[in-house]
Amino acid sequence: MADKQLMAYAVGEQMNLMALLKNVSVRVAKNGKQYLDLTFEDQSGEITGKFWDASTADIERYQAGRVVRLAGKRENYQGSPQVKIGSLRLANADEPHDPSDFVVHAPMKASEMEDELNQVVFEITNQVWNRIVRFLIAKHRDAFFTYPAAKRNHHAFQGGLAYHTLSILRLAHSVVKQYPTLDAPLLYAGAILHDLGKVIELSGPVSTQYTVEGNLLGHISIVDGEIVSACNELKFDLNNENVVLLRHMILAHHGLLEYGSPVRPRLLEAEVLHQLDELDASIMMMTNAIEHTAPGEFGERLFAMDGRSFYRPNEPQIGEQDNQE
Missing domain, CATH: 1.10.3210 (Hypothetical protein af1432)
Structure with missing residues (x-):
């Protein structure tokens, strides 16, 4: 059975899937320890997460462009989707590990x-x-x-x-x-x-x-x-x-x-x-955010849109419009 994709998980749901490390930044926490600020990607979209207390080996291991097995919990942080990482490892040889398989493509050839x-x-x-x-x-x-x-x-x-x-x-x-x-x-x-x-x-x-x-x-x-x-x-x-x-x-x-x-x-x-x-x-930007938002909810805050979040109206049920006429 194939893994669910990144954006198919609801808030609070446990995640377990293969994903591409799109971006990796080494940061220093307030306690002085290093951590990794990660962006995971697959063909459904992308989500961020933090790998705390990263060792030198972790920093060497988790490089942008590598495919990983990610387990964790889908959360929202300040209006944006995020995963609380439970475990992380590099893809095995018998698992999907070609980065190009995880990249979002344009809707045209x-x-x-x-x-x-x-x-x-x-x-x-x-x-x-x-x-x-x-x-x-x-x-x-x-x-x-x-x-x-x-x-x-x-x-x-x-x-x-x-x-x-x-x-x-x-x-x-x-x-x-x-x-x-x-x-x-x-x-x-x-x-x-x-x-x-x-x-x-x-x-x-x-x-x-x-x-x-x-x-x-x-x-x-x-x-x-x-x-x-x-x-x-x-x-x-x-x-x-x-x-x-x-x-x-x-x-x-x-x-x-x-x-x-x-x-x-x-x-x-x-x-x-x-x-x-x-x-x-x-x-x-707005369309992408709305597509990943449940009806009746506001989506993630968009930095490039002055930090605004956009509302996805409730979609009428079949026959509902007829009943209102």
Whole structure:
């Protein structure tokens, strides 16, 4: 009989299953002893837990990217799911131990996402933007269609980067239809490239970590540098207005200086891209939390949503709506 998955356990229920160590951090408790702050993952989601009084051997043993047998109790801590660890060990050879089997995947295949993206590239009729986009997507193709869009929070799953990009492009098509004065090719080019720097900022889809470049530079600066490199390869003048406009789309897409953008949006299309990026990321975070919440309850608090928790309304029973009419 297969194990239940992480998010199938109710609060207070005893857990016993195989899981991937997605993230591992060594911390020091108030008593001066070391402990491990762990994030467990399987295809249903992720949950945190603390391994107290960790020895040097424990720290060496429990590394991110390894599969473990976890036993414990599902709890909630300050509004977020957590497991009180009872026992922990590495997977045996005769147990599931391939990390890729425990990673959440995008709801589309990489080939399907690539086909949809390529169709939008044809709509980028400005040749400067079109050639830069095609150059950079070709350069980072494998990573772009397999990497997550974040270490945690929104689209933090294999293929999440491309899926998030496609979501924004679909929203952009709707906005362009409503507001035809928008420069659609600029908006599409900016949407495709806005998070491309994450293929360098992040380590990959399994046990995702920030790279040295990611920590020191950030994906906004990284992709701006990639655009400059592409322009040098393609012999485009960096002072060309088309190049400057595209770089602004990337540099401004976080909207505020305190959120990492070196400049605030000063183009209509840059402001639209920022709003669509926020909308897609927020909906994904809220949807994921609500899916793991029982009807009639509030879900976990979302740090990226100002610490708010969101309510899942009671789902009407079959026939209940008819009786109310």
